[in-house]
Amino acid sequence: MTVSYALLGLLNEADRHGYDLKQSYDRRFGAARPLRFGQVYRTLAQLERDGLISVIGVEQGAGPDRKRYSITDDGVTDLARWLSEPEDPQPQLQTVLFTKVVLALLSGQPAEAFLEAQRQRHLTVMRDLTAARRTASLRDGMLIDYQLFHIEADLRWIDHAAGRLDTLAADIEL
Amino acid sequence: MTGDGAPLLAGRGLHKSFGWTPALRGVDIAVAEGEVLAVMGPSGSGKSTLLHCLAGILTPDGGEVTFDGRRVDRMPDHQRSRLRRSEFGFVFQFGQLVPELPVRENIAFPLMLGGKGRRAALAEAAKWMPRLGLEEVADRLPGEISGGQGQRVAVARALVAGPRVIFADEPTGSLDSVAADQVMELLVATAKGEGASIVLVTHEPRVAAYADRQVTVRDGQTVSPAVLW
Numbered sequence: 001m002t003v004s005y006a007l008l009g010l011l012n013e014a015d016r017h018g019y020d021l022k023q024s025y026d027r028r029f030g031a032a033r034p035l036r037f038g039q040v041y042r043t044l045a046q047l048e049r050d051g052l053i054s055v056i057g058v059e060q061g062a063g064p065d066r067k068r069y070s071i072t073d074d075g076v077t078d079l080a081r082w083l084s085e086p087e088d089p090q091p092q093l094q095t096v097l098f099t100k101v102v103l104a105l106l107s108g109q110p111a112e113a114f115l116e117a118q119r120q121r122h123l124t125v126m127r128d129l130t131a132a133r134r135t136a137s138l139r140d141g142m143l144i145d146y147q148l149f150h151i152e153a154d155l156r157w158i159d160h161a162a163g164r165l166d167t168l169a170a171d172i173e174l
Numbered sequence: 175m176t177g178d179g180a181p182l183l184a185g186r187g188l189h190k191s192f193g194w195t196p197a198l199r200g201v202d203i204a205v206a207e208g209e210v211l212a213v214m215g216p217s218g219s220g221k222s223t224l225l226h227c228l229a230g231i232l233t234p235d236g237g238e239v240t241f242d243g244r245r246v247d248r249m250p251d252h253q254r255s256r257l258r259r260s261e262f263g264f265v266f267q268f269g270q271l272v273p274e275l276p277v278r279e280n281i282a283f284p285l286m287l288g289g290k291g292r293r294a295a296l297a298e299a300a301k302w303m304p305r306l307g308l309e310e311v312a313d314r315l316p317g318e319i320s321g322g323q324g325q326r327v328a329v330a331r332a333l334v335a336g337p338r339v340i341f342a343d344e345p346t347g348s349l350d351s352v353a354a355d356q357v358m359e360l361l362v363a364t365a366k367g368e369g370a371s372i373v374l375v376t377h378e379p380r381v382a383a384y385a386d387r388q389v390t391v392r393d394g395q396t397v398s399p400a401v402l403w
Contacts, residue, residue, distance in 0.1 A: 116397060119390075126383035134359070148380055155379045159216065 003035065004043045008079045011053055011071040018044060018067065028139070044069060052078055097154070101161055105169045115162045122155050182207040182242060182371055183228060183339055189236035190223055197223040198234065199394035205339070210362055210372040212385035217377060220394040222343055225375045229262055229341045230254040242338070259288050263332030263340045263370070265361065267347040270328050271316040278303070278312045281330045288335060302330040306360055322353030329361045333368060340365050343375045351380070358384045 003025075010016060010024050018040050026034040044067075047053045052075035057068040071079070097118065104111035126148060133144045161168070181204035190198040197220045205211045205228075215221040226232040228239055230246045239246040241261065246254065263284075264270065271280045278299050285295035303309045306326040311319045316327070325345060332340050345361060346354035362384050365372050374385055382388050390397040 123379060123382065123388050126379055127385070127388070130380075130383040148383070152379045163216075 003039065004047055005079060005082050007040070007043055008047065008052060008071060008075055011069055012076060012079055015056060015068055015070045018069070021069070047075070051075075097158065097161075101165075101168070102172055105165070105172055111165055111169075112162060115158050115165075119155060119158050119162075122151050122158065126151050126155075180243065181205055182209075183240070183373070185224065185228055185234075185237060185239050187237035188224065188227055188234045188239070190220075190227060190232060190234045196394055198227065200237070201391065201394070201396050203228070203389060203396060205371050205373055207338070208366065208369050208371055209387065210365070210374060210385040212374045212376060212382035212388040213391060214376060214379070214382050214388055215391035219391045221375045221377075221391045224391060225341055225343055225373060228373060229264070229339075230258055259284065260335065261338050263335065263337035265325070265328045265332045265340065265342040265345040267344040268321075268324075271324060271331075273316050276313050276315055277308060277319065277327050280316065280327055281308075281334055284331060284335045299330070299334060302334055305364060306330050320353070321349050322356055325349060325353075325357045326360060329357065329364065333364055333370065336368065337370055340370055340372045341375075342372060344377070345374070346376070346378070346381050354378075354381065 006025055006029055007021055010021055010028075016024065018037070021044070022035050022037060022040045025040075044053065048055065048069075052072055053069050054072050055067045056070040059066040059068070100114060101111050103109075104114050129144050129148055129151075133141045133148075136144060184204040186202055188198045188201040188203075189196070199220075201220070201224055203211075203213070203224065213221045213224060223232065227234045227247075230239070230241075230249065234247055237247075241257065244257075246257065249257065258264075272283065275283065278296060281302055282292070282295035282299035285298055286292060290298070300312075303312055306329060308323065308326055308330065311323055311327075316324055319327070328345070332342075340361070342361065346357050349357060358381055362372065372385070374382070376382050
């Protein structure tokens with residue numbers, strides 16, 4: 001979903017070939033996860049089917065990277081709508097951690113030790129990210145900051161949960 | 175670790191109570207030369223008491239504190255004061271700058287306390303201001319600068335006398351995250367540049383992430399995952 005809007009946004013900036021799109025995407029968003037060409041062309045085909053982009057020229061030769069794409073009026077409108085819509089927070093990792101804590105308590109495993117081990121894992125990742133940020137560009141640094149704040153939020157939950165294990169254990173046995 | 179493998183600063187079996195309330199219940203901790211160690215823990219966990227014992231501000235009821243092979247907990251007061259002035263530097267959350275003195279004199283202050291002449295102390299302080307981005311506020315009073323600038327002054331002041339250990343207690347506690355990052359970057363980079371160790375007490379994971387290593391204090395004891403399993 002995000003990838004298709006990212007490509008739409010890049011086409012909103014300028015008309016581009018598929019190859020250019022991949023390069024621009026990787027440069028701006030893809031430090032950790034560059035796009036695969038197949039994904040670029042699949043996404044472009046979908047956007048074209050939806051009428052959000054159109055092919056404005058095909059150069060001589062074969063292959064999908066010969067096509068030049070442009071955003072349509074519908075595409076501009078759809079992009080603006082997507083940008084203005086707030087996203088629902090996605091507490092996915094927290095759900096995994098929560099499930100593990102409950103299962104540990106139910107099965108008599110040491111939930112406290114599990115949480116402490118998880119805490120150490122989070123701290124280690126934060127330390128590595130903080131070190132990586134020292135030499136990162138501002139843009140990559142901002143991405144790292146985003147991850148750091150999210151990991152920090154997990155950690156706060158881990159500490160909070162560790163402080164309430166007794167009452168939680170009593171609660172889930174009901 | 176120092177050359178012979180011993181830690182530069184260590185606490186062993188530290189106990190400390192305030193009245194009937196135990197704050198430390200047998201803490202073991204070691205800091206190597208040049209190491210940045212974060213001491214984490216919730217409020218009331220004993221982490222600040224631990225810092226005060228390691229820095230020779232408080233005397234533990236039991237256990238020992240050694241710095242560079244010397245027993246800090248057994249030193250007479252005057253010797254401990256000298257140790258704190260010459261070998262240790264301090265950065266606290268707030269309230270550490272002299273409000274009546276401009277930034278340059280605040281930075282020079284520890285040197286003058288140590289017996290250095292005013293002119294020489296100010297010259298030494300001046301070297302620290304560009305490293306911490308403080309040239310433009312050199313003549314301002316602490317009340318006239320931002321919180322982040324104030325903490326950078328505190329960092330300069332902690333480092334100016336060439337300490338071997340910096341004790342930092344919630345050094346970014348009153349700052350927003352951008353200013354906090356700046357202070358931590360500068361604190362860690364300058365201390366590392368000078369070869370000084372840092373004992374960093376914080377409850378914030380993002381701040382602790384600047385350290386080489388983290389230990390957690392809970393209910394007056396250090397938590398180790400290995401022990402828990």
